[in-house]
Amino acid sequence: MTSTDGGRSSALGRRAVERRLGLVTDLYELTMAASYHRLGMHDRATFSLFVRKLPAHRSFLVAAGLEDALARLERLGFDDEGIDYLVTTGHVRPEEADALARVRFTGDVRAVREGRVVFPGEPLVEVDAPIIEAQLAESLILNAIHYPTLVATKAARCVAVAGGRPLVDFGLRRTPGIDASVDVARACWLAGFASTSNVHAARRLGIPASGTVAHAFIEAMPDERAAFEAWARTTVGPLTLLVDTYDTLSGTRRAIELARRLRGEGRALASLRLDSGDLEALSRAVRQLLDDAGLRDVRIFASGGLDEYAIDRLVRARAPIDGFGVGTRVGMSADAPVLDMAYKIVAYAGRPCLKLSAGKATIVGPKQVWRRRDSGGRLVADRIAALDEPAPTSGDWEPLLEPVVSDGRALRRPRLAELRSAHAAEVARLPAELRAIAPDEPRATYAVSISRVLAERHRAAVRETRRREGLEPRRDGQAS
Amino acid sequence: MTSTDGGRSSALGRRAVERRLGLVTDLYELTMAASYHRLGMHDRATFSLFVRKLPAHRSFLVAAGLEDALARLERLGFDDEGIDYLVTTGHVRPEEADALARVRFTGDVRAVREGRVVFPGEPLVEVDAPIIEAQLAESLILNAIHYPTLVATKAARCVAVAGGRPLVDFGLRRTPGIDASVDVARACWLAGFASTSNVHAARRLGIPASGTVAHAFIEAMPDERAAFEAWARTTVGPLTLLVDTYDTLSGTRRAIELARRLRGEGRALASLRLDSGDLEALSRAVRQLLDDAGLRDVRIFASGGLDEYAIDRLVRARAPIDGFGVGTRVGMSADAPVLDMAYKIVAYAGRPCLKLSAGKATIVGPKQVWRRRDSGGRLVADRIAALDEPAPTSGDWEPLLEPVVSDGRALRRPRLAELRSAHAAEVARLPAELRAIAPDEPRATYAVSISRVLAERHRAAVRETRRREGLEPRRDGQAS
Numbered sequence: 001m002t003s004t005d006g007g008r009s010s011a012l013g014r015r016a017v018e019r020r021l022g023l024v025t026d027l028y029e030l031t032m033a034a035s036y037h038r039l040g041m042h043d044r045a046t047f048s049l050f051v052r053k054l055p056a057h058r059s060f061l062v063a064a065g066l067e068d069a070l071a072r073l074e075r076l077g078f079d080d081e082g083i084d085y086l087v088t089t090g091h092v093r094p095e096e097a098d099a100l101a102r103v104r105f106t107g108d109v110r111a112v113r114e115g116r117v118v119f120p121g122e123p124l125v126e127v128d129a130p131i132i133e134a135q136l137a138e139s140l141i142l143n144a145i146h147y148p149t150l151v152a153t154k155a156a157r158c159v160a161v162a163g164g165r166p167l168v169d170f171g172l173r174r175t176p177g178i179d180a181s182v183d184v185a186r187a188c189w190l191a192g193f194a195s196t197s198n199v200h201a202a203r204r205l206g207i208p209a210s211g212t213v214a215h216a217f218i219e220a221m222p223d224e225r226a227a228f229e230a231w232a233r234t235t236v237g238p239l240t241l242l243v244d245t246y247d248t249l250s251g252t253r254r255a256i257e258l259a260r261r262l263r264g265e266g267r268a269l270a271s272l273r274l275d276s277g278d279l280e281a282l283s284r285a286v287r288q289l290l291d292d293a294g295l296r297d298v299r300i301f302a303s304g305g306l307d308e309y310a311i312d313r314l315v316r317a318r319a320p321i322d323g324f325g326v327g328t329r330v331g332m333s334a335d336a337p338v339l340d341m342a343y344k345i346v347a348y349a350g351r352p353c354l355k356l357s358a359g360k361a362t363i364v365g366p367k368q369v370w371r372r373r374d375s376g377g378r379l380v381a382d383r384i385a386a387l388d389e390p391a392p393t394s395g396d397w398e399p400l401l402e403p404v405v406s407d408g409r410a411l412r413r414p415r416l417a418e419l420r421s422a423h424a425a426e427v428a429r430l431p432a433e434l435r436a437i438a439p440d441e442p443r444a445t446y447a448v449s450i451s452r453v454l455a456e457r458h459r460a461a462v463r464e465t466r467r468r469e470g471l472e473p474r475r476d477g478q479a480s
Numbered sequence: 481m482t483s484t485d486g487g488r489s490s491a492l493g494r495r496a497v498e499r500r501l502g503l504v505t506d507l508y509e510l511t512m513a514a515s516y517h518r519l520g521m522h523d524r525a526t527f528s529l530f531v532r533k534l535p536a537h538r539s540f541l542v543a544a545g546l547e548d549a550l551a552r553l554e555r556l557g558f559d560d561e562g563i564d565y566l567v568t569t570g571h572v573r574p575e576e577a578d579a580l581a582r583v584r585f586t587g588d589v590r591a592v593r594e595g596r597v598v599f600p601g602e603p604l605v606e607v608d609a610p611i612i613e614a615q616l617a618e619s620l621i622l623n624a625i626h627y628p629t630l631v632a633t634k635a636a637r638c639v640a641v642a643g644g645r646p647l648v649d650f651g652l653r654r655t656p657g658i659d660a661s662v663d664v665a666r667a668c669w670l671a672g673f674a675s676t677s678n679v680h681a682a683r684r685l686g687i688p689a690s691g692t693v694a695h696a697f698i699e700a701m702p703d704e705r706a707a708f709e710a711w712a713r714t715t716v717g718p719l720t721l722l723v724d725t726y727d728t729l730s731g732t733r734r735a736i737e738l739a740r741r742l743r744g745e746g747r748a749l750a751s752l753r754l755d756s757g758d759l760e761a762l763s764r765a766v767r768q769l770l771d772d773a774g775l776r777d778v779r780i781f782a783s784g785g786l787d788e789y790a791i792d793r794l795v796r797a798r799a800p801i802d803g804f805g806v807g808t809r810v811g812m813s814a815d816a817p818v819l820d821m822a823y824k825i826v827a828y829a830g831r832p833c834l835k836l837s838a839g840k841a842t843i844v845g846p847k848q849v850w851r852r853r854d855s856g857g858r859l860v861a862d863r864i865a866a867l868d869e870p871a872p873t874s875g876d877w878e879p880l881l882e883p884v885v886s887d888g889r890a891l892r893r894p895r896l897a898e899l900r901s902a903h904a905a906e907v908a909r910l911p912a913e914l915r916a917i918a919p920d921e922p923r924a925t926y927a928v929s930i931s932r933v934l935a936e937r938h939r940a941a942v943r944e945t946r947r948r949e950g951l952e953p954r955r956d957g958q959a960s
């Protein structure tokens with residue numbers, strides 16, 4: 001397998017590096033794999049990765065993390081030291097350890113492209129491989145996709161309400177580690193952010209880094225006036241001043257004095273940053289001071305605990321803010337930090353698999369998701385169908401899952417820039433009510449149906465399973 | 481610097497490895513560092529890392545992440561490729577890049593031990609170093625400490641309500657990346673969890689891995705009875721059966737049949753796992769079936785979206801559950817996914833630094849936190865004092881911050897096992913109301929005061945700053 005987005009692969013958080021990721025798993029995956037081997041079970045299984053239901057405050061999800069998931073599949077397997085560990089700890093018998101030592105991912109993967117909008121029940125990824133490989137991939141793949149999908153979704157909501165104003169990823173300092181900070185920068189970029197403050201991520205991803213100046217710089221100087229002077233004299237690139245260290249309006253007046261002097265030297269003040277207080281009121285007051293000073297070109301940039309709700313309020317209030325720095329709350333998807341995302345077996349050896357557990361039932365078999373657009377190109381409905389069903393005939397339907405790995409070999413995938421453009425185009429075609437930010441209202445829903453063929457196949461499998469397991473047929477006639 | 485917890489350092493999430501972490505920062509840290517250099521500012525600064533306020537539903541925090549933070553400080557600086565990147569992108573001028581290329585961390589660090597209980601306003605870490613180094617450390621250190629502190633705090637709450645029942649970290653599949661999964665396993669272990677399902681983390685940290693069996697194994701078999709047989713016949717270690725794939729009580733009856741047969745062969749069924757449905761009602765029904773079958777020794781283990789609230793309810797209801805698997809909600813600290821944690825300059829060249837920004841004011845100068853115990857050893861109050869103040873004299877006071885790095889060299893730190901024991905002992909000495917889980921009630925608060933010396937010094941600095949910056953004295957007489 002090779003990656004078309006390889007530039008981002010870099011490990012900085014920890015020191016030693018292992019080639020193979022097989023131990024990055026829940027113990028039961030290894031012990032089950034050992035048992036499958038002992039039982040001679042080498043048939044292919046299909047596992048489906050999907051989200052069971054939307055969190056509160058979300059009306060759609062943005063798929064992300066596939067690139068990393070596939071890079072990990074490429075590294076499925078075990079180093080000698082890993083095998084030794086499993087044997088010496090007694091988790092696996094030596095004879096099964098030998099079998100594990102030979103594991104590589106040789107299967108097929110179909111997936112939804114990163115940046116696409118997805119809904120509950122729709123597979124984001126389907127893995128079809130010998131059951132040991134498909135089982136061992138579970139924790140690796142879920143771990144790769146859960147967090148980026150969460151963050152890309154949150155970031156897309158920020159972009160949706162920002163009305164074209166540039167957003168900058170400020171997440172690094174409070175993301176869950178260094179790799180997570182790259183995931184955040186990437187997810188935000190995919191969702192349409194303009195840049196990241198995270199230099200490591202910018203370099204890895206080949207995206208723009210941007211920055212302003214911090215309070216520490218102001219505080220370390222004899223006074224604010226001297227600090228502004230020092231910053232203007234020494235920094236490179238467009239000049240931004242941070243004006244809220246002591247008093248926002250007083251700082252703004254000092255910035256204006258400096259801007260006037262700099263203008264005499266042919267240099268411009270580019271922007272002011274506000275990082276605290278009532279951003280709506282302060283941005284108006286600051287704008288007024290700037291305009292009165294003839295500094296209409298100086299932009300106002302705001303940061304400080306922002307998320308889509310805060311941005312939405314500021315934009316709706318027509319606060320004169322030209323760009324936003326967004327960090328912590330996006331990096332932890334603070335209002336919806338968890339997705340009910342699962343990776344479930346749906347077929348083994350051609351036989352449908354399902355569970356009936358309360359609230360966690362799965363729908364059998366490999367699937368395709370079909371997305372319908374109306375004549376204006378707008379998204380109108382999705383249909384989850386069995387993979388072997390023909391394409392729907394009436395209307396303009398597009399399949400969401402496409403092959404990304406075949407016989408263990410990665411297929412060529414689009415570059416990040418292309419995914420980013422496609423994401424923007426798709427979000428623009430979503431029903432407007434799905435893009436709206438409404439924390440307290442019931443969220444809008446999008447029509448996702450299950451094809452008649454799949455529904456009937458599933459009902460038959462449920463009946464057969466209940467019969468086989470000696471359970472009463474369900475009285476309510478539901479599928480599960 | 482050397483690490484006493486080095487076993488955990490391993491990078492698996494990404495491929496290439498760089499020695500130096502200087503680019504893992506927000507761009508402004510680099511441009512400020514370049515400006516400090518150009519301005520000839522090489523005096524020492526003190527930066528203080530602290531949490532401004534508790535999130536809702538938290539009455540204390542558990543410090544964590546220090547080990548990783550210090551390992552990162554050791555790697556502060558820039559590789560040649562990193563310097564090239566900064567120059568070619570125009571972020572830094574070549575002459576300042578030369579200065580950056582020479583950066584290493586040569587300063588001092590004082591910190592609160594991991595696993596200790598901390599409160600808002602109390603520094604968890606104080607860095608005293610030439611300002612360029614201390615500034616460049618900001619994003620690296622915050623990033624290292626924010627997330628583990630969040631997770632250790634959540635995990636400690638789970639342990640507090642579990643009444644001694646073992647908890648297992650099931651977080652891997654939905655943590656924000658692989659390194660984050662190790663952070664979670666470590667934070668959970670520190671907080672008193674019994675084991676982790678994460679094999680990679682268990683190996684890195686030298687802690688126990690444990691596991692059960694998944695639904696996929698059951699579903700891949702011809703039927704549940706065959707699956708239980710197959711699992712019993714092939715797995716190593718204590719036998720756990722997962723009984724909720726199709727119907728929990730039916731599954732339990734099948735497990736009992738098998739247990740009886742196994743007993744004839746001298747083998748025991750160790751436990752049943754419940755992963756869905758009404759865990760309280762099901763655990764009672766399953767316990768009854770087991771007891772009626774004379775299988776009183778078979779334990780019941782529960783999992784599925786659990787957190788401290790769910791565990792608390794089950795324990796209070798006396799549900800017969802002997803252990804819990806806890807994953808996603810702890811790994812994202814789902815009910816409080818963000819800490820208002822900051823790293824702020826408090827002194828430069830011996831001069832106090834502060835900002836007055838609304839809601840973000842800082843208290844000047846290097847500090848010590850003193851913790852008082854009563855005669856029974858219980859924690860009664862903390863006092864934040866200036867570092868140069870003498871120890872409080874009346875009562876039993878202990879300083880929380882201790883030197884961990886001196887002149888850039890790491891001092892010997894306690895091992896994880898020792899931190900874990902100390903954590904358990906400290907939590908046991910907390911006022912009981914602080915350990916209580918009460919989602920809807922106002923949380924209990926612990927007495928944290930600021931010493932008179934520090935308060936007076938801070939007020940004087942505020943007065944001096946306001947005078948210097950030409951701001952009116954505050955009328956409300958507050959410090960900031």
